[in-house]
Amino acid sequence: xxxxxxxxxxxxxxxxxxEIGTLTDRLGATKAQPVRLMEVxxxxxxxxxxxxxxxxxxxxxxxxxxxxxxxxxxxxxxxDDAIAIAERPEVIFTTFGDALRVPGSTKSLMQAKxxxxxxRIVYSPMDALELARANPDRDVVFFGLGFETTMxxxxxxxxxxxxxxxxxxxxxCNHITIVPTLRAILDxxxxxxxxxxxxxxxxxxxxTAPYEFIARQYRKPMVVSxxxxxxxxxxxxxxxxxxxxxxxxxxxxxxxxxxxxxxxAALDAVSRVYELRAFFEWRGLGSIDHSGxxxxxxxxxxxxxxxxxxxxxxxxxxxxxxxxxxxKGVLKPWQCKVFGTACTPETPVGAxxxxxxxxCAAYYRYAxxxxx
Amino acid sequence: xxLGIPGQIVLIDDAEKKLATVAVAGIRRQVNLACIxxxxxxxxxxxxxxxLVHVGFAMARIDAAEAAETLxxxxxxxxxxDEIAAMGERSA
Numbered sequence: 001x002x003x004x005x006x007x008x009x010x011x012x013x014x015x016x017x018x019e020i021g022t023l024t025d026r027l028g029a030t031k032a033q034p035v036r037l038m039e040v041x042x043x044x045x046x047x048x049x050x051x052x053x054x055x056x057x058x059x060x061x062x063x064x065x066x067x068x069x070x071x072x073x074x075x076x077x078x079x080d081d082a083i084a085i086a087e088r089p090e091v092i093f094t095t096f097g098d099a100l101r102v103p104g105s106t107k108s109l110m111q112a113k114x115x116x117x118x119x120r121i122v123y124s125p126m127d128a129l130e131l132a133r134a135n136p137d138r139d140v141v142f143f144g145l146g147f148e149t150t151m152x153x154x155x156x157x158x159x160x161x162x163x164x165x166x167x168x169x170x171x172x173c174n175h176i177t178i179v180p181t182l183r184a185i186l187d188x189x190x191x192x193x194x195x196x197x198x199x200x201x202x203x204x205x206x207x208t209a210p211y212e213f214i215a216r217q218y219r220k221p222m223v224v225s226x227x228x229x230x231x232x233x234x235x236x237x238x239x240x241x242x243x244x245x246x247x248x249x250x251x252x253x254x255x256x257x258x259x260x261x262x263x264x265a266a267l268d269a270v271s272r273v274y275e276l277r278a279f280f281e282w283r284g285l286g287s288i289d290h291s292g293x294x295x296x297x298x299x300x301x302x303x304x305x306x307x308x309x310x311x312x313x314x315x316x317x318x319x320x321x322x323x324x325x326x327x328k329g330v331l332k333p334w335q336c337k338v339f340g341t342a343c344t345p346e347t348p349v350g351a352x353x354x355x356x357x358x359x360c361a362a363y364y365r366y367a368x369x370x371x372x
Numbered sequence: 373x374x375l376g377i378p379g380q381i382v383l384i385d386d387a388e389k390k391l392a393t394v395a396v397a398g399i400r401r402q403v404n405l406a407c408i409x410x411x412x413x414x415x416x417x418x419x420x421x422x423x424l425v426h427v428g429f430a431m432a433r434i435d436a437a438e439a440a441e442t443l444x445x446x447x448x449x450x451x452x453x454d455e456i457a458a459m460g461e462r463s464a
Binding site: 004253 | 375376378380389397404406407408409410422424426427428429431432434435436438439441442443445446447449450453
């Protein structure tokens with residue numbers, strides 16, 4: 001496939017791995033005192049495991065899997081709210097497949113579906129809008145999930161619904177923003193991250209400028225990266241080169257997709273429809289100021305939270321679950337008390353075991369033997 | 373949901389609604405072009421473009437020159453190593 005295969009070339013990967021080894025030696029990093037890099041995005045976590053990238057790297061490089069899986073960080077209260085909406089008889093509840101197995105306080109959307117709620121998996125919010133057109137006597141709700149990557153898609157779908165006058169369509173908005181979350185991680189007292197592999201597709205929307213504070217205020221390098229194996233290896237090499245040259249900058253490895261200024265049309269749609277919330281609750285990380293968005297008043301009629309008077313309950317994470325420590329890189333997935341025992345992809349306790357982009361599910365699936 | 377897939381625009385379905393058919397890894401699917409068109413690159417000129425598709429929306433036009441540049445840097449890295457290895461062999 002074009003723009004995929006050439007970024008998986010084994011010869012180029014070997015050359016990069018050698019360069020990474022040389023640089024790591026030059027930096028004097030060791031297995032006991034490794035260079036610690038956080039990949040922010042769950043898509044990168046998935047690629048890293050899928051292609052066995054950790055196995056290619058010197059032991060003196062440690063990858064910390066960050067909070068960038070929007071399904072994983074959704075708190076139980078929001079799942080309960082989603083189920084409450086989905087169980088209303090007039091509602092057709094539509095969602096990306098990833099969200100179905102996320103545990104709420106009593107059940108998941110999958111269980112609610114088995115109990116009779118009309119819950120349907122869609123590929124795109126536009127498919128949900130199509131369902132609304134086809135079922136004018138039902139209330140079609142789309143479960144709006146994701147960082148800035150998917151925010152424009154729900155905003156544009158709502159704008160389309162407005163243009164067509166579709167009034168039986170709404171979005172249960174759980175979109176979150178990456179920058180306040182990065183700042184919260186950087187402010188963690190026990191933080192031991194040396195640099196970041198930056199999210200490729202969030203950056204495709206917001207550009208690279210919003211990350212400048214990481215280099216200026218915190219003196220940490222970040223390289224915005226693509227998702228193929230060579231992209232990730234090259235980004236690691238670029239971060240190491242910054243260390244070797246004493247630089248802390250925001251660099252862009254993924255220039256074929258990410259423009260410095262982001263995507264103006266996408267940003268325009270987002271700012272027309274959404275505004276920042278005062279705070280948003282994250283599973284494992286707690287409440288983070290300005291880390292989520294909600295509908296502006298002008299679009300209140302498309303807001304499922306207002307349409308169905310959602311309670312907005314806050315429910316604490318299960319005590320046995322240590323997703324928060326794993327998200328911040330303090331614990332490795334297999335160091336969690338319930339990893340692989342009470343918590344597995346079939347019966348997840350913590351959110352990181354739910355989606356294939358979650359660090360725990362990735363370890364369980366691809367690295368179980370190595371971690372044990 | 374965060375991983376985009378590269379696809380090529382093969383047909384404009386509805387210029388007004390900015391809808392087009394994209395071929396993605398052998399599958400054809402309708403996607404929305406609103407995020408990748410402007411006055412300089414209107415819907416009509418999108419056929420043949422390579423785009424990154426996310427949840428039914430073309431979110432970026434893939435820049436062929438930038439892709440080539442990234443691959444060129446990678447190729448150079450490999451060539452430089454081959455050269456250094458060859459030098460080592462000659463001096464041995």
